[in-house]
Amino acid sequence: MTRANFITIGQLSKRTGVAVSAIRFYEEKGLLHSLRTSGNQRRFLRSDIRRVSFILIAQRLGLALSEIEEQLAGLPEERNPTLGDWQKISRQMRDQIDDRIRLLNRTRSQLDQCIGCGCLSLQKCQLYNKDDKLGLKGPGPRAVLD
Secondary structure, three states: OOHHHEEEHHHHHHHHOOOHHHHHHHHHOOOOOOEEOOOOOEEEEOOHHHHHHHHHHHHHOOOOHHHHHHHHOOOOOOOOOOHHHHHHHHHHHHHHHHHHHHHHHHHHHHHOOOOOOOOOOOOOHHHHOHHHHHHHHOOOOHHHHO
C-alpha cells in the first residue's frame, strides 16, 4: 500500500471529530488497528475514517463496544473494506436495529400514559395495570419490554 492510503492519528481525529484519546481507546479495545512507522508513530488506513464513523453511529444506536467489536471483526485487516464487506455488516445488524426501533416505538407510546413498571403509584395505573397483573409476567417494565 502506498503512503497515500495511510493517515496519522491526528488526521483521523480531525476528519472524524473523535478525540485522539478516544481513537487510542478504540485501538486498545481492538476496534481499530494501526501500523507503526520506524519512529513508532501510529498510521491508520484512510478507510479507518469509515470504521470510526461506524463506531460513532453504532454507539448512538446503543450498541455496546463488544457488539461493535463483533461486527468490525468481520472486516478485513489487510485491505480497505469493500462495499460488499460493509453490506454484510449491514445485513447482520438489520435485525438488531429493527428490534431497537420497535422498543423505542413502544417506549414512546407508553411514556405518555405509563411506563409499565407495575408501580401502581398513579391513578392511571388502576386502568393500565389493575391489581398489578403485569407483575405476574415478571419484574421490570413489562408493558414495554414484552
